[in-house]
Amino acid sequence: MRIGIVGTGYVGLVSGACLADYGHEVVCIDTDQDKIAKIGRGIMPIFEPGLDTLVASNVAAGRLSFATDIRPALTDVSAVFIAVGTPSRRGDGHADLSYVYAAAREIAAEMSGPGVIITKSTVPVGTGDEIERIVAEVAPGKSIAVASNPEFLREGAAIEDFKRPDRIVIGCEDELAEAILTEIYRPLSLNQSAPVLVTRRRDAELIKYAANAFLAVKIAYINEIADLCEAVGGDVQQVAKGIGFDQRIGSKFLNAGPGYGGSCFPKDTLALLKTADDYQAHLRIVEAAVKANDLRKRAMARKVIGALGEARGRTVALLGLTFKPNTDDMRDAPSLAIVAALQDAGVNVRAYDPEGMDQARAMLPGVAFCTSAYEAADGADALVLVTEWDEFRALDLDRMTQLLARPLMVDLRNIYKPEEARRAGLYLVGLGKPNSGPVLVGGSRAVA
Template identity: 75%
Template structure:
């Protein structure tokens, strides 16, 4: 199959590289000439484990190429995937669909034959109808079909997720389009038996939002239970284990922490609420989730201040981990942004270390000093705060940390370290959802 991937970001680049690895011929298109230039030099514009090797091998095999010229990518394509961004529209939280519609128009102008146009971007219910209308207006005789195929990969494990998904959702009622999608995903179903779930287009669009909202609810639920644990002297990690062993609940997404962030949950929950409001069908559980999570991120800054004795003026806080999760350089809506803002607002100086996120973080975090290692960040600081659970923070030399810090205080917002280990090292430990000492 010949595939064009419009948008070469976290989703488009991984999807394009994986499709080419399945044996398809893939052209990845992006308007951002800098990204395409980097890719031509085999430099990845994003950090994602395994991606550089996957891209290099498929470029070498002649199945994967990059261009800024959409017409070149779309020419003779069996399927054109739209994987452009759908950020929150400034001001009102609706999904900004201008990139999707601009891409649809440009695709329609350059179609050379019947093709399947596949929306991989996360888009509100009804967007496929509008894409179809645009294609019909610009290219009335093209015979193109519009399909929804939302993406569920997670940054940091994106290749594995793409190649071994729990399911692939395809929304279309058109049998020819279904067949094209079966052919595209066949290598996947042959190898792993990953189910292809066919639905109507609107249903498929909603599945993506419902999935993200449910996961956001699950995280927020355990975060509130963590607060209750602190008040009543229970341990949230044991509560998570105890409820997660029930198959109806499941153990994933039950890690209490500083609140969800990232490029998807915050914007997608907001966009879903807008769809709900527009249709006069309020989603109160999701509304509460958004509100609770927003409050939580800054509250984590206050938690640090409280641990330092209630006054942050003139104090230095070392923050480990800035990206919204480990194994990515993505800083979009990262909880670290709110935690650090709360600390700075209270008069603290913040020193930070992150393995991959500093390039994106620097312009977003004015006033923060960036360090070359966790120990350099901790030098003479009044508290060490783990915000993102990168693997390299899981085996810190706590004894060394206790000596490096001015005040031996560790605020572990990811519950990486057991109390006994911190205590042995001479650190005072503040965790999330754990019984208080004394």
């Protein structure tokens, strides 16, 4: 099948490459000529493991192409995915749908039909209805259906998630849209036995937001349990393990940390809350999770400051800046709030991240960026683990002890066990761990 994808951001590029890999003829369209030119040279606009190879192989096979002009690109297509951004609208937090609606207008004008326009972008409930109205206005008489097909791709594991999905959700109102989308995803449903859920369009739009909001609530919940564990002398990792064995709860997203960030959870929870308010169906639990997560990030900086004792003039080495490993995405990363709060307290910040430093430089003024974890630690008063990149899971702790001006490590991901740190001579501050009381570190007090 010949498929068009408008938008070559994270969702559009990954989806296009994966659909081409399943044998479809895919053209990805973007108005950013520089981005398209770079992709043509094999330079990906995002860091996603394996994406460059997947794109290159399908371009070479003639199944994947790129264009900046929508008119010739949509010749003879049966389906066009809208995969443009839906950022939070400035001022009110609603999802900005201007790019979605602009794409819908262009597609409807150029698409010959019969076919289907599919929203792959994360959009509030009712967006498909407005796209349907746009199609009727721009292309009266054309047989063009409108459907919703939300994505569930995790940054850093997007290709695996697309090819081995937990589910495929198709939201449509007619047989044409269902038939085309079923044919598009036939390779996945046959080869991997991925369940296909066909719903009404509004249900599909809600499923995406409801799923992300639930995971955000789960993260906020375990972070608050971590705070309680610290207060009462519990261990949040053991608590999480104990409740995670319950199949009604599950173990995923029960890792205490510095709060969620990224391109999805912050904007999607906010957009869902705005939609709920519009319909006077208030989501108190989601609202509380959003507030708790915002407070969480600055609280992590206070934890570091508390461990330092005297903060002003001290130097801290941050390991990891992106909101999660295996991505270069800095959007709403906890590191942004942590760095700002540390700098407000007079702390000098050094940082190292395997992939995110190019983006971080523009967002973190005053930070000294280093070429390795060990360079960052050299002479610092504390080592702070913020993002759980694989290369930070097996640090040479003995070497770190020698490099640091004071043997203090604040582990905001609970990667290291207290006994590992003690053997290396490091004082370890974790999350949701028993408080063993203050100890002297280099003449200042810190929590061991």
